[in-house]
Amino acid sequence: MLVLSILLLNAVTGLADDNSQGATLIPAPRSLQVKEGSFILTDKMGVTLAPQLGGGLDLIRLLLGPATGFDFSRVDGGAGMRIGYDATLHEEGYRLEIGTGGVDISASTHAGVHYALQTVKQLLPVEIYSQGLVEQDWVLPALLIDDQPRFSWRGLHLDVGRHFMPVEFIKKYIDLLALHKMNRFHWHLTEDQGWRIEIKRYPRLTTVGSVRAQTVVGHPLFQDEDEKVFDGTAHGGFYTQEQVKGVVDYAAARHVTVVPEIEFPGHAQAAIAAYPELGNTGEQLKVMEDWGISKNTLKPSDETLDFYRNVLTEVMVLFPSPYIHIGGDEAPKDQWEESPFGQQRMEQLGLTDANELQSWLIQQMDDFLTANGRRLIGWDEIMQGGLSSNATVMSWRGMERGMQAAEAGHDVIMAPTQWTYFDYYQADPDVEPLAIGSYTPLAQVYHFEPKPTGPPSEVRQRILGAQGQLWTEFMKTPEHVEYMAYPRAAALAEVVWSPRNNRNYDNFLLRLPGHMQRLDVLGVNYRPPGNDKLDAWDSFKQWLFDIAIGIYFWFSDL
Template identity: 45%
Template sequence: MKTIKKFLCISVLWVVACQLPHKEVAFTESDLNVIPRPQSLTLGKGSFRFTKETVFVIDPALMRARRSFLEQFEKASGFRFSVQKVALLTNYVMIDTDTSLPKEGYTLTVNPKEIIIKAGGYNGALYALETLRQLLSKEFESTTPVKTDWAVPAVTITDAPQYAWRGLMLDVSRHFFPKEYILKTLDRMAMLKLNTFHFHLVDNEGWRIEIKKYPKLTEIGAWRVDQEDKLWNERTPNSANAFANPATAPKKYGGFYTQEDIKEIVAYAADRGITVIPEIEMPAHAMSAIAAYPELSCHKRPIGVPSGAVWPITDIYCAGQEETFTFLEDVLTEVMELFPSKYIHIGGDEATHTEWEKCPKCQARMKDHHLRDVHQLQSYFIKRINDFLLSKGRTLVGWDEIMDGGLANNAVVMNWRGIEVGKKALEQGNPVVLTSDCYIDNYQGLPDYEPQANGGYLPLKTLYHYSLEKENLSPALQKNILGTQANLWAEHVGSTEHSEYMLFPRLLALAEISWTTDNLKNWDNFINRTQAFMKRLDVMKVNYARSMYQVVPTVENQKGNIFLKLDCEVPNADIRYALGDTPIEKATKYHQPIALNRSTTFKATVFSGKATNTITTGEVIFHKAIDKKVSYSPLYHKSYQGQGEATLTNIIRGSKNFHDGQWLGWLGDDVTLTLDLEQATEVREVRIGAMDAQASGIYFPVKFMVFLSNDGKNYREVATHNEPCVVRGKATLKDFVLKFSPTEARYIKLTLKNVKTPPKGGDAWLFIDEILVF
């Protein structure tokens, strides 16, 4: 262990300065708002106070670690701290190496005279300083000097991460983010002790890295027709010659990072303890490369760089020609010269192999290597790239489709298709990064009150409760879990402000679940620390989401008794509600679920003297079919069973999150629903609640038919509605209303026609949440 000796080098002036009176700050446990939560933290008595005379004494091996901390602290305080070789008697910060600690571990001891940091390595020293940063006031984040008391509570901290891989993936292909924003994001990752930046540089919609041997990748592949004014799934295909005539060419959208940009980003990240892992997609998600070099595909036809969604992905690299592998090895060689990381991500996901099935060269490759099908050809492709990377001393990382057809056990599997796939990879002996429940491109609040996002739903609380330990894996398999990361895909994220909104505060939860052991995690404690951290984000001018303050309503049907329940992610929030026409200013304080016996609208929000967030509105509709039996033909899909047979008459409406348990789904089928009202009842109107979420392959029925009967055998058609299939970029919920003359009937039969063949291809799901009868 390296140690630093103390010397009594204090002048009379220094003693006098240290004895000047000051008001002692009384810190409490509630002031210890460190994220991620340290493994051990004890509050002591008193505090240490930074002054302009405070000195830093740093082990030369760790000297670089102080740079970003001191630069920011000096901006905020106006001080110019001295870095010395020897410690004084008091008012100093010592940073020393302790090789008995884990490389990313540290201890931090604060008392009124000194701050002592012991670090297992460079990253450990960085993390100790980031903890110290969060123990200081939020004014630390100011870019101009602030007059404040720079006091730190006396604490003793012993800390180290639970997992080695604590990451963020940022998609810069679908939306190009400038270099300056990447650097800012790295700063914010460092605050949270995240150490892996997964740089998604290549996808169908844009090639974002300069490759000197293949200049067309950025001359052509980095640019697409500007359709940024349209929603992602409403954008139209681009022709290969869209920019051929400068006089009539449309506006371009895109950009790329030069190799000098990449070097700067990698060095900046390294200073902050962050490894940058590049992702170069293959064999699919590569239309931007094929647009630049059509000869890399099976069909050799020129294509345009798409501006929006492409599904299925059939334009992929040809696996049957050597030219493809020469190109990829050349590209990866330049990439490896820029990125010193152990890991290189090659994608490997979502390839549709129709071109391989009819390509003579691919078929010849399969015959020569005794490959049974195109899945084994995909495995050949991945293994060949894996061998190349191994020959260069690197390790391949890929999305979990790289397992299809077999995989070398040195490769790292990035699990995104659910924990069962992740378990399979672990059982095969592959290291795994678990990401399936960490997709922060999903909504974090009720979609009607949020900016456009992907169709899923991942609120802060759900992400925080994602555990990498809960899956009952054996200790041997647990050891192969490298960690986790948040994935921010950018199809719907069109600005840096929107990106910040999707990242924060969810990145705080990701930091804690990847750093802190499960036994120390506590939601109430975390949310209190998060609210304190938000004040820090305010100083930093970060556009973070406040969705955790949103009131989330649910309707409960308890054996025919209907209740409206209001909830909020923030514990003990002051929720107020108003029913019917009552204005929100006269709202009632919410204490318990509200019993309802008739249809009503409602409004609800969180109060702090006044309404403090978006007002949530909704409606509960009573109707004649509540709790009545429904027969299904065919039965709903096993993946979308809602609450079972009672789903469509339970009065509980589905949300735009089709995983919320209130939707029944059918894949490609026409559907017949038969409702038994139990006795002859006068009916005049039927409503069918449906969803259209085309990004997820969900479409409204294209035809509705209503039939009535009293005996359940003889039916008479009373209403029909045809719904044209139109392209929609946003998830849409709609009650389709079919009215007819008042008629006595016991049985109601509904026939719903599936679109079968969607306009952009892909799946054709039909989703229904409620049948309402009046």
């Protein structure tokens, strides 16, 4: 097995030593064999398509049509591209063979065809990523690839609650996921600082909850409460249900599932500002204007539960995703413990503490989603006080809590801060844009291993995959989001797609410049790799920050 792994790695890394586009495949395929010769795509080239893979022509035209201008007509014989059905292949896997006689793709599903075509696109000159017609020879190198993903969940998250992002950018973000063979877009739609999705039954969620009057300037951790400075400028925005449907359809055409997140029972101050009866105090709150964790959590009443069931009912109509994310993180319990209603509720339910109350609330949402044929996902705090076996845990506070969830029988998505939080600095904070803190350079992301080797196989198989997170407190523009995301998201894409034994960071760096040429054509504002080491003083400060985060995680479980 070791010899085979070395041979496969050499096949992939060998491409990085020549000048072909194959040298820049990201993520690296499972198996690749270079051959002699090439094939040129032309406007007279026809396509044959197995009947089981209907829709393949739409994919070809979507991915290869804009720059080439070719029609890619379906023909019965003599085709230059042949797409065949092979039931033995992985549901997202494919086999790609290119020779002087044309292109042969085998797959068992439409998704497999999609990933094969994404590889074909990367093998072509980078101008294939142009949105307009380009006149040139579209040359493909001769080779043989057998490929399939390592993990079923390959995701990237985007917080639009702190800073709203336009629909056009959301679609570009999805295009970049598809390019990297990622298949989950985690859309974080609600926050203390803004509610971003239209709910027709509750219009004040957007007329009130989507706009904050102003935003704190600078980093709140380094400011006393009475010294905070605000910009005096309103920030708002939300997605209509028609816009959401458009995004979901756009993603589906690219084999990306959009997973919505509706925060519950914390991170809900924007909702409480819109409907004060949802809060524990009944006071009229404003949409939160600074960063951090709001103490204002949802009131644990039957009326609140009905409100959120109604919200999720509309959400489920818009999002066909089997999974619905309900947050569940960073929900301070002080108001429940201090309010007469909270105490009465716990006594009525026979609960011993506020952790059990949160668990009960999460269980109500879980029961509701399950009854509607969906599965609940939440951040790892949903394990506090107990959790139903149907729930999936997204582990952000390190790997350990994810492994605990897997050992308890839950499916797990790994999203630990140390490797997957792309809002963290990626180089010297003195020369980088303001960020929340800590330090996650490119190499650290690439060396992330979502599935530890120690636990039994039945535990490890519950790890569905991993995803990167972009929290936007300090990212006001799409360009800033791209700068924080890439190339780190490209590194993570290889972590979740490529076989563990095929991964090689030095080789990834050799392939990355060619990949960045694609990002250049697409107008992505990535951070150029390199120059990301910290000096001793900055390393010490980041160590202190990580210690503080660890202490916070420990206390948050008490």
